[in-house]
Amino acid sequence: AQTVTQSQPEMSVQEAETVTLSCTYDTSESDYYLFWYKQPPSRQMILVIRQEAYKQQNATENRFSVNFQKAAKSFSLKISDSQLGDAAMYFCAYRSGHQKLVFGQGTRLTINP
Amino acid sequence: GAGVSQSPSNKVTEKGKDVELRCDPISGHTALYWYRQSLGQGLEFLIYFQGNSAPDKSGLPSDRFSAERTGGSVSTLTIQRTQQEDSAVYLCASSSPGPKNTEAFFGQGTRLTVV
Secondary structure, eight states: OOEEEOOOSEEEEETTSOEEEOOEEEOSOSSOEEEEEEEOTTOOOEEEEEEETTOOSOOEETTEEEEEETTTTEEEEEEOSOOGGGOEEEEEEEEOTTSOOEEOOOEEEEEEO | OOSOEEEOSEEEEOTTOOEEEEEEOOTTOOEEEEEEEOTTOOOEEEEEEETTSOOBOTTOOSTTEEEEEGGGSOEEEEEOSOOGGGOEEEEEEEEOSSTTOOOOEEOOOEEEEEO
8 A cells, every 4th residue: 555654743944944844655656646735724735736756857836846756755845935824734645546645644844933 | 616615614512423524526526535634633534435436435433434425526424423532623625537637625624523
């Protein structure tokens, strides 16, 4: 079964600095999708960024970028120029074909002003 | 609809009572998920519906939990004989068909409190 592991329960960063959240996964599939979701205190889950496994280029969305290492099964999220509004729980997730979406345990990110 | 809608947004129930939580997915989305989230914790998978396939019920914690999806659209999660440990936020998500568009859209959740 596919599993997703986030080894950092909590992270903190100074405002305007850069932080990287880690995620590893286990799969025998070759084609799949990886996601980072953000959950602020409002509890609304918001998609931050998506990576398709067959694309070698790392996805980027404004201040958010990923480091996708397919061979190492690693999918880290880098947040540049951290802002107070980035404070949230961040979840890494995996999906292959029509199988269910699998989430990691989450990382709570705190932004220090 | 414009997004995934869940009702009620909050539910307080007495221990031992049955509750029903409703999820209206985005129109046309064939995949529907239910997750449970305890305070400050991660997402616990409960059940997954995909089109006309048999649902993946592997996450349901006990036989007190069940879910239906009628007509491939609205889903109801039922918890019978509620216990205090059932208190949590129940999140529903849906996604469109096909492997090329797999983003899941989430509702705001139902906060269930069992007293």
